[in-house]
Amino acid sequence: MHNIIQGINRVADYLNAALFAVITISVLAAVFGRYLFRYPLPAAMELAYFAMLWCAFIKTGQALYEDRHIGMELLKNRFRGAADATIGIVINAVILVPSTYLGIFAGKMAWEAWDFGWKTSGELAMPKCALYGLMALGSYYLILVTGYKIWSYLAAFRGKNHGR
Amino acid sequence: MDASIYPSLILSGFLLVLLLLGVPIAFALCFLGIAACFLWISSGAIIQIVQTFYDTCTSDILLCLPLFLFMAEVVVVAGIGKDLFNSVKIWTGRVRGGVAAATVIGCGMFAAVSGSSTATIAAVGVIALMEMLRLGYKKSFASGTVGVSGTLGVMIPPSIIMILYGALADESIGKLFVAGVVPGILMTLGFVIVTLIQGYLRPASAPISTESLTFAQKVRLSRSVVPFVLIFLVMFFAFYTGIATPTEVAAMGVLASVIIGLAMGRLNLAKLFEATKRAGLTTAFVLFIIAGAKFFTFTVSATGVSDLITHGITGLGLGPTALVLVMMALYLVMGCFIDPAGMLTLTIPFFLPALVAAKVDLIWFGVLATLLSEIGYCTPPFGFNLFVLKGVAPSDVSMSHIVKGVMPFLIVDLVLLILLILFPGLVLWLPSKM
Numbered sequence: 101m102h103n104i105i106q107g108i109n110r111v112a113d114y115l116n117a118a119l120f121a122v123i124t125i126s127v128l129a130a131v132f133g134r135y136l137f138r139y140p141l142p143a144a145m146e147l148a149y150f151a152m153l154w155c156a157f158i159k160t161g162q163a164l165y166e167d168r169h170i171g172m173e174l175l176k177n178r179f180r181g182a183a184d185a186t187i188g189i190v191i192n193a194v195i196l197v198p199s200t201y202l203g204i205f206a207g208k209m210a211w212e213a214w215d216f217g218w219k220t221s222g223e224l225a226m227p228k229c230a231l232y233g234l235m236a237l238g239s240y241y242l243i244l245v246t247g248y249k250i251w252s253y254l255a256a257f258r259g260k261n262h263g264r
Numbered sequence: 265m266d267a268s269i270y271p272s273l274i275l276s277g278f279l280l281v282l283l284l285l286g287v288p289i290a291f292a293l294c295f296l297g298i299a300a301c302f303l304w305i306s307s308g309a310i311i312q313i314v315q316t317f318y319d320t321c322t323s324d325i326l327l328c329l330p331l332f333l334f335m336a337e338v339v340v341v342a343g344i345g346k347d348l349f350n351s352v353k354i355w356t357g358r359v360r361g362g363v364a365a366a367t368v369i370g371c372g373m374f375a376a377v378s379g380s381s382t383a384t385i386a387a388v389g390v391i392a393l394m395e396m397l398r399l400g401y402k403k404s405f406a407s408g409t410v411g412v413s414g415t416l417g418v419m420i421p422p423s424i425i426m427i428l429y430g431a432l433a434d435e436s437i438g439k440l441f442v443a444g445v446v447p448g449i450l451m452t453l454g455f456v457i458v459t460l461i462q463g464y465l466r467p468a469s470a471p472i473s474t475e476s477l478t479f480a481q482k483v484r485l486s487r488s489v490v491p492f493v494l495i496f497l498v499m500f501f502a503f504y505t506g507i508a509t510p511t512e513v514a515a516m517g518v519l520a521s522v523i524i525g526l527a528m529g530r531l532n533l534a535k536l537f538e539a540t541k542r543a544g545l546t547t548a549f550v551l552f553i554i555a556g557a558k559f560f561t562f563t564v565s566a567t568g569v570s571d572l573i574t575h576g577i578t579g580l581g582l583g584p585t586a587l588v589l590v591m592m593a594l595y596l597v598m599g600c601f602i603d604p605a606g607m608l609t610l611t612i613p614f615f616l617p618a619l620v621a622a623k624v625d626l627i628w629f630g631v632l633a634t635l636l637s638e639i640g641y642c643t644p645p646f647g648f649n650l651f652v653l654k655g656v657a658p659s660d661v662s663m664s665h666i667v668k669g670v671m672p673f674l675i676v677d678l679v680l681l682i683l684l685i686l687f688p689g690l691v692l693w694l695p696s697k698m
Contacts, residue, residue, distance in 0.1 A: 116544035117537050120334055127331065127515035131508065145324070152330055152547070153321040159548035169288030169549045170603045187285060194287045198294030198313065198556075205314045235317065 101248050108241060109162045116159055122151040146224040150231060157238025164195065165245045188253040192246045199246060203239035206232050271304050272569040279610075289606040290549065290556035297556075300563040309566065313559050320555035324511070326431055330547040331514030332422045335521050336378035337539035342525035344492050345374050345387025351489035353395070354482045357473030361463020363399060364409040364470060365456045367392035371413035372452035375420035377495050377517060379427070380546075381641055382652055384417035385410065390656045402469035403661050408669015409459060411653045415638040416455075418604070420448035422499075422514065424550065425637045428605055429630045431554050432612040436627075437510045439695040441503070443631050446690050447680060451635075454676035462672065491524045553609050561613040577618035584622045588629060588685065591615055592636055599640020603648055607640060608633060631691045632684060639677045642670045 126148040133141040163169055179187060210232035212218070218228040275296055282292040294313060301309045320326065339345065349370035356362035356369070370388045378384055389410040396406035418425050421441035430437040463470035477485070498520040502508040508516065525531030565571075582590065591611075598607045612633075619629055641649040644667050654663055684690055 113537070113541050113544075117540040120330065120540040120543065123327070123330055124334070124515055124518050127327070127511060128519055131512045131515060135507070145327075148327055149322040149324065152327055152551075153318065155330060155544055156321045156548045156551040159544040160552055163545045163548045163552075164288070166545070168545050169290055170553060170606050171286050171288040171292075172283045172602055172606070191285055191287050194282060194285075194295050195291040198291055198298060201298055201310055201313055202294075202317065205311045206317075209311075209314055231318065231322075232314070235314065 101251070105165060105245060105248060108244075109165065112158045112162050112241075116155055119151045119155040119158070123148045123155070126151065143223040146220070146222050146226070150220075150224075150226055153231060154234050157235050160238055161241035161245045164242060165249075182257060185253040185256040188256075189250055192249045192253070196243065196246045196250075199239050199242035203236055203243055206236035206239055210236050271300065271567045272572050274303075275300060275564065275567075275569060283602070283606075288549075289603075289609060290552035293553075293556035293560035293609070297559045297563040300567055304567045305563060309563070312562055316559040316562060317552075317555040320431075320558055321551050323431065325437055326427065326551065326554070328422070328437065328509075328511040328514040329424065329427050329550060330543060331511065331518055332379045332424065332427070333543040333546050334539060335514060335517040336380050336383040337543045338518065338521040338525060338531070338536070339374070339377055339492075339495070340383050340387045341535040341539050342491075342521065342528065342530045344495075344521075344525075345370070345384075346391045347488035348374055348492050349388050349392050349395075351486045353473070354475075354477060354485050357475055359460070359463070360467055360472055361459045361461075361470040363392070363396050363473060364401065364405065364459035364463065367396070367409050368413045368416075368452060368455040368459060371410075372416045372420060372448070372455075373492065373496075375417040375448070377422075377492065377499065377521070378417055379422040379424040381414045381417045381638075381649055385414035385649065385652055385656070389414050389653070393653075393657060393661075397658065397661075399473060400471045402466070403665040404669035405462060405466075405469045406669070407653060407657055407661050407666040408671070408673060409455075411647075411649050411666050412455060412642055412670045412673035414649050414652070415641045416448065416452060418638040418641065419444050419451055419631075419634055421445065422510065423634060424546075425604055425608070425634050426630065427510075428550065428554065429608055429612065429633060432557060432608060433616055433626050433630060435630060438503070439627050439698060440630050440634075441510060442694045442698060443627050443691045444634065445694055447631055447635065447684060450683075450690070451638075451676065451680055454680060455673055458672050458676055491528060494524055495520045550605065553605060557609040557613060564613070571617075573614045574617040574621070577615075578621050582622075584624045585685070587618065587622050588624060588632065591619075591629075592632060592681065592685075595633065595636035596639065596643075599636055600643045600647070602640075604637030604640045608637065625688065625692060627695055628684075628688045628691050632681065635677065635681055635684065639674060639681075642674060 126144040130141045130144040133139045210229045213228035213232055219225040220228055279292060279296055282295065298310055301307060349366060352366040352369045353363055356366045370392065371384050374384050374388045393406055393410045421444045423444060426440040426444060427437055430440050495517060499513050499517045502516050503513040522531065595607060619626060641647055644650060650663065650666050653666055
């Protein structure tokens with residue numbers, strides 16, 4: 101499982117790099133279009149907004165895996181052994197709830213958007229199923245990471261070390 | 265007891281428990297938002313979580329966030345911070361405490377192209393710390409200077425904390441940036457004065473650099489600062505002349521730093537990839553925090569809890585200044601225990617209605633909150649910068665050295681806070697000219 105997550109993170113890194121290129125180039129295209137050629141490109145800015153959404157959802161699972169999401173560490177690092185594992189399980193169980201709801205509802209909205217052929221308003225008219233769909237995928241990855249972390253903590257109870 | 269107070273008590277209690285346990289703030293807020301939907305609104309309202317995340321992550325005012333983060337990372341991997349510090353050090357090194365002053369000035373200048381405290385420490389602080397320790401600076405003085413100088417990245421625009429505040433309070437990020445200029449300069453000057461006074465009072469703690477250069481040599485060596493100046497000028501003219509929005513300025517900053525990094529031969533695809541990786545991670549968790557806070561605010565408003573808190577605050581009968589002072593005191597305490605981004609996320613949704621009712625200028629309050637965030641980065645036991653610095657400092661620099669070292673600088677922060685409260689014009693004069 102650890103290797104699968106590492107693999108997904110590597111793919112996410114490449115996608116993220118491409119999205120950063122898209123964001124930068126889109127905004128620059130809009131700037132130069134507006135100021136140099138007097139030709140505004142609203143579609144370019146829209147593309148940048150959607151790239152930011154994808155970027156957030158592509159990287160959030162990795163951020164969770166690497167413990168980069170901000171939280172208080174007042175008690176977390178003070179315990180060892182079973183107490184640490186118990187707290188770890190509780191933390192990840194809490195994270196699992198919003199991740200699951202996000203996954204379920206984003207998936208549902210992607211499905212409906214696909215069914216009804218919804219598109220974003222504005223010049224780009226991006227299919228909304230692509231936007232919600234990626235939010236759903238990002239959320240499923242969050243679920244996978246939290247599931248893996250819970251499993252690792254449970255293994256720690258049994259004295260096994262699964263990549264932690 | 266009035267039954268309407270129960271939701272607020274339950275939510276606050278659970279929020280505290282979750283945060284103390286170590287649940288990431290973004291997820292703790294979403295979890296409680298979902299619980300509030302089930303308990304007091306309707307389970308159907310939970311679907312709002314998707315729309316909130318969608319709206320936040322496609323928000324036009326937040327688009328500058330990934331770009332500023334990317335630019336900061338590019339500047340870090342291109343090693344421009346090192347050049348900056350060395351160029352300043354050439355001129356101040358022969359003064360007692362001068363290398364520490366160069367650290368402050370270097371970090372202050374670097375902060376003008378980076379919105380992050382961590383990036384500022386990584387780019388300038390680490391090199392400066394090694395140099396000061398090599399020269400025989402006292403560990404507490406050297407590490408304290410670096411720890412506190414990193415926080416200049418929080419106040420001097422572009423600032424990620426200001427972007428966060430602007431998104432939460434729905435205030436103009438451009439105005440917030442401009443409002444941070446005077447306090448940022450005053451703070452840099454204050455820190456420089458502290459380093460020079462410390463050098464004067466305790467000469468043994470701040471040896472003079474042995475490097476002796478002629479004026480012509482100094483000018484020649486200072487040329488390495490040119491790339492930084494170019495990036496800064498591109499951003500300065502685009503932004504402060506008002507021809508571009510913060511997002512456009514950020515994109516131009518990225519372009520300028522990439523071109524300059526490539527021209528200097530210090531950037532390649534691998535380094536750019538590394539920069540996007542780090543910027544992507546930060547973008548993800550900051551956007552999740554903001555979205556989590558917005559979802560939580562939505563549910564809290566629907567339960568009536570936010571009205572209750574607002575009435576509770578306004579019911580205290582405090583005037584605008586007293587209200588702001590109470591909030592600042594709370595931030596001062598919270599900053600010791602919680603990350604500044606989290607501190608703002610947790611409080612702004614509740615403070616905002618009370619501030620609006622008291623007719624407090626939200627730009628002024630934003631700058632004060634940013635200053636308190638900056639202090640929070642350096643106050644024990646959980647000052648973020650203290651840990652970042654401990655992580656990169658040599659092993660013989662202890663946490664107590666760092667904490668002891670930052671204390672004199674925190675006095676400057678507190679004096680500046682009092683000045684900004686007494687004279688709001690220091691903050692509001694520049695934005696009023698926009």
